Amino acid sequence: MTGAEGEAQVQAIGSDEDVVRVRQLVRTVAVAAKLSLVDQTKVVTAASELARNTLVYGGGGQAAVSTVDNGQRRGVRVVFSDSGPGIADLDLALTDGYTSGGGLGLGLSGARRLCDEFELDTAVGAGTTIAVVKWAR
């Protein structure tokens, strides 16, 4: 990701209510970045999936939400981080339908499809960080 980045607003993720708060914060920033309604819906949905993973699998963490600007377009960037168990097999975790819990296994793969940029850093025993960007068209 290149370009200017606004100050990040950080939302802790420690409960169901916090997942709702992440959705609302991402929505507010996506509106400010002038994303279309469909693109807002996509990035908020992706954020909801990733925030729930941070809570359920990462044991809690945070989401940092900011506007980004690459000189041509504005966008919204969300960075999820946790200090949980990490992801041992990334390819497997990113496979549609794979879940180690009781989910549908569409959160990671779906979030990657719904966003324009998707970067995942993980280390077993150390935690997981996922950064996504959605640009205004």
Add this chain to the structure above:
Amino acid sequence: MERVPILKIGSVLLVSIQVDMQDQMALQLQEDLGQRIVDTGAKGVIIDITGLDIVDSFVGRTLSTIASISRVLDAETIVVGMRPAVAITLVELGLSLDGIRTSLNVERGLELLARNAEPETVDDLDFLDEPETTSP
């Protein structure tokens, strides 16, 4: 925690989701609806999601589960009022909403349920020929 209200209209239960539900609230709704179907003998459930600005995999799965539970309890579920942006996003997320019937709005959903409830054979319609005795 807030609960999603369930209204009864004739033999149909109407659920209108108006808030951004946390996961626990969605699970509570699933449970409450099963109980209400049993208590009321409802034959149909309409879930109005006009008020939802996103449907993620958790809510999607909850809707599918509600449809399955209703079916086992002999009631049909119809999800109505999905916003276009939500529909587009669902497809890209990869959610198929298995076994869920959808309709444009509550009115169409009620029509669909009424049509499905109609007797299937002509024989079943015999009682309609009997003279009307209740009108004044």
